[in-house]
Amino acid sequence: MAKSTTAKSAPAKKPAAKSKTAKARATPGVPALAPAAPLSRLNARSKFTLFNLLGQPRAHYLVEPIELPRDPAKSNAKAVAHSVIVVDRSGSMYSDLPATKETLLKILTLDEYAQYNLLVTLISYSSSGDVICHFERVPIREIMKKDSKYQKDIKSIQTSALTCISQGLRMASEKVKDGELTAITLHTDGYANDPSPNSEATQLIKLCDDMKHKDVFVNTLAYGDYSDFRLLSRVANAGSGACMKAGKISDVYSSLYSSTKTLGSSVTPPVEVPLASGFEYQVFVSRSAGRVNGAAETLSIRGLKAEDDSVVYRYRKLTKAEYDKLTDVPTEQTSEAVFVFAKGHLSEGNLNTAKYALASTFDATLVGAHARALTNNQVAAMAQDIDALVLFHPEQLAQHTVLDQVPVNKKIPFLTLINLLDANRGHFVINRKALQDVYVRRGLKRISGERDKETGKVTEPWLKTEFVNDDAYLPISSFDVNRNTATMNMMLTRKVKLVPAAGGAAIAEVAGIKLDGLSTFNNYTLVGDGELTVPYLKVKISDKSLFEKLMHEGVLEVDGQAVTKFDKDQEYTLRLDQLPIVPPFEGTVNLDGVFDELARLKVLSGLCGAHLKEESAELTPEQVEELKKHYLSKSLFLNFPTTTPYAKLEDALADGSVDTRTSYKIDIGTKSILNLSKLHSANKFLDRMYEVLGADGKPLDKPAFEDVLDGNVTYKHKALSARTKVTKVDDFMKGLFDDFLGLRPSGSVVKILEGVGADKLAAIVKDRAKGKQPARKAFVEALADARKKLDDRSDALFAEKLSALVFYVGATGLLPDEVEAKAQSADALAGKYPELAFSKDEKEGTFFEVGDTILSVYAKTEYFSRDKQG
Template sequence: MTKNQIYLVELIQIFAQYRNNIIINIKHLQEDYQRTGIKRIRGVRNESGKLIQPWLITEYMDDTDYVSMGEFQFNRNTATINMLVKRRVKLAKFEDQTPTIEVAGLLVNDLNTFNNYTIVSDGKINVKSLQVKISSKKVFDLLKEKGILDAEKFDFQLEHTIQLDNLPLVAANNSYSSIDGLFNELAEIKVLTSIICAHLKKESNVFIEAQLDEFKKHYLSKNIYINFPTTNEYTDINDALANGTLDSKLSYKIDIGSQDILNLSKLPSANKFLNRMYRLYDKETGEIIIKPSFEMVFHENLAMRHRLLSSRTKITKVDELMKPIFDDFLGLEQNGIVEGILKKVGADSLAQLLPDKQAGKQIDKEEIVVALTVAKKKLEEYAENIYQDKISPLVFYIGSTGLLPEQMEAKAMTADEAAVKYPNLQFSKDEQEGTFFAVGDSIISIYEKTEYYSKLISGGVDNKMRYTNLI
């Protein structure tokens, strides 16, 4: 390691901070790019396996060698860094490429797509180098000071090759903040977010039902995201593995949990928990609604009560965490937990409306939908900040080094040993083969999981895309 050499994570942070001053040679990036996931193609297969393609396609509007530097994201439970590169696209008919200009009274001829490129995959460099141009002398001088650039003088027309594969991933002596209490905070946010998402599944605070139907016909979500149906490029996974289309690898997963709940994946969806613990019924007839969902809660003639549980029903720590939040949100018990979460994340409008709704006051449905939509965004942003600031850097360090940070002294445990010490923990098949560490009031899990990826794909791009909101 040379005197001025920096760590890859530090370089990524510089890229993120000055991304508006850097453009990337996208052709170079695609030339040797190796896909890290399974390639998916647009369309659905019929009973005979024939691919039926969507009647619309997308076309790039910026067919150029250079694109803006992408946004960087650290994976939440692997040592993986992704770069989302923004591209402009338009919708067109599959048959004759006729552009689709308008849908449901909204212009859709200028959308943005984000193609996902994996820079680091499970602690291994996946993109060896980036070819870039730099428009700011300040950024040029900073990268030169860090030993990243060879050029002597700033020239905005000059293309620079930035090597990534010769940089160490992380600093050995980095300091990581305490994770005490973070799991319970994230769990409460996830439960409340799930409840709100279930309410909003078919609702929009902007469009009417007829517009939503029109969006669906054009593969657009209610948030104006493209939502093409996709399927695997192969029809039989065993054949794909045998002929080399697919290969498998071991991915190391790192999860944060508590001494009662191993990780957030143990929490069921809001509607699933609703079915387990509650009954929705008609207030006039008393008729029980089979398979209730939060979408039905908007009906004024329906009410909620606790489900009468049989003696065989085992109440778990997950139930104990989720039930007070559900009870408070539904107005079955006033414990203040929902109001506390909403005010903490800045979702004051919903915090003010819920007590009135629970008291039976008439509130305009549109007002509730708007408040729910705002609260959902606030909750997701709050959780994302926790991950980016405190959890993802720790996960990346562990996944890339195979070690806990020096300040986290903990003895490794097997699943059997952890189960004896913490009997409420539940383990999946993969987790049963893992290693566990008690750090403060938290449990850090490290376990292997087999994943598949498409091979022999040069110039490909990971098939994960989202479209910016036009609203």
């Protein structure tokens, strides 16, 4: 498969089958249904097995429920309580801000608060440095007065640009005072990415940690589908609060109302629950308070009303032998303790462990809906469904399908399916119109034309294209999996003709060059940053073998029904939205030797490509200029000018037509070479380390491999100046170059070439080591053959060892829980391995040591267009 440089989860369905609290089976078999029962609270010890998504045991736990130790409540009727409301006014809030302001006014003017001794502070934030405190510690009775100054302050809030959440939470934390209960409610509809995603996440969690011993709790509100729910969930968990995804304004009202009522109630003092010796994890649960908070350390619980229920579940990890000996302790898989174990880990960012725990409840309804969760929206949907069951509607478990073992999703993973389709591109076509009907674009909108920098006026091209044929069905030109992000593109090609925009006949030739082979190339992003953009493809299949493979995988439908009969004229629906994006991880992730092999393949492929630099047909300057006027390159690729619909990005951010999100780039390297991009190009390295002598014995000026295919040159090592610093990258590449050029034969290049089946070039390298130069034609053929085979091996190695990992990290920003590695900064890593070189952007990354491999994760701010509402 070629490499490229460049969904919200559905709500859980409720089948009619019933359930019960299921017991773990000793051996997997045919799944059986369990009788119905609501979810109940445990009041005695139990145990459960943590299975992975394949139904394999990963760990065993003893669970002990304990009552939360609480001092008597103190009334807040006379005591001062403080509500700090922190509102996002970044440009992406353009549509939501009016309703949010109305909701704030409604909440803060309810008659029932007239007797509360409640102080209110209102803070808003946008880009870094523009946080505003609109009013501070104002008695709610003053806000309630008709046409008060404070109501006008709320109405005056206007949207601005980017999203720096930490400044808002920092200012809120500075308003907290000893001796009074404080509730901080943090609103946002975006990603915390100003000045950078990494610094924002670090600051937000640190601010919550610093408030742990104060009488303050932090609730977070994530607006819509473009908010960073995972981060907001971590903030709420660290702040002893709850995170709500606000799908509608009534959710905002409910959250604010709940916080305000708590502040006016009798509350118990803050409670610290240390993690008892021998236990690994604990989770606090309160249905009436609407909270599940987990930690692998001391739990800090604040802001509980006297009447709130509460329990703490403590989890002790056991060996299999210890687990089996506890015969007097019941096995409770489908229990509150296992569901909240999942929710606690989900809130802390341990996504795989959370999904394993959910699978271990045997609840096929929830597992079917959320086992594929990777992205923010999918994680939010998973958290909401667990909360709905555990906190608000435990009786609904009786309506779920619960089995007596892990409900394993046996459908083919998306990446595996794409490999199958890529290998059979000539055996199916897709319905182009059906694809366009369901496709969800993710990037910045572009319009045709060029914008004048001074006037802002857009001048449209004088030419346009028209399609030669209707092309109702098209073959796939390529599937391109990005090697650094969770992105996969599908390319379609269509024949076009060039016509005047004002009307008239098609242009058949330009400057004597015929235009009968013009095509457009349209890339459709099937997966972008882990988000599936197309739920299905409509296809016709011409090969019975491919049909049978897809039918066996259960991904083909006609009118919603599975198919069994092959018909080359039938249009099938190829379902993508029920497939896991990546296969479940099994065991450990072993990356030893992967970077070195990829690097060797890249160096040798680069050497081959440098020799084969393609040259366009000889064109006169006049022909080139005439092609340019017709938006054509020398190779006859169409290059129509495009621009953005807006003149200034700042204005588009402020009015909400452009928003930002965070994406993640992943690199692989070693303790001496940070990533593959550190490798030099073949011609650059030739110039850096070698002299190329012509037939006359004189050095060539700026030598390049495409100029020496005739073999009438001699290579020698360059005498390096004192200013040239030889790096580990130079040492790595030099060994391969010396062998390839015949300077210091080692056999390493021959071994690599023979390993990929490039025997022709391997034979030439052997001959060059003996001083025999190849004929130009044979050399070119061998180089082209080797380059393809080296790239094919590189693609196969990436697909086998890295693709699933890159997609997981690219979608989540997290390493799978199976990878036991601590996050490190660039400074910490450079201190351990001085040979590593970091660019300015790379210094913002997070790094993990996995055996001999260094994994680098970089958070990047992406801009995308939004449809404004209201």
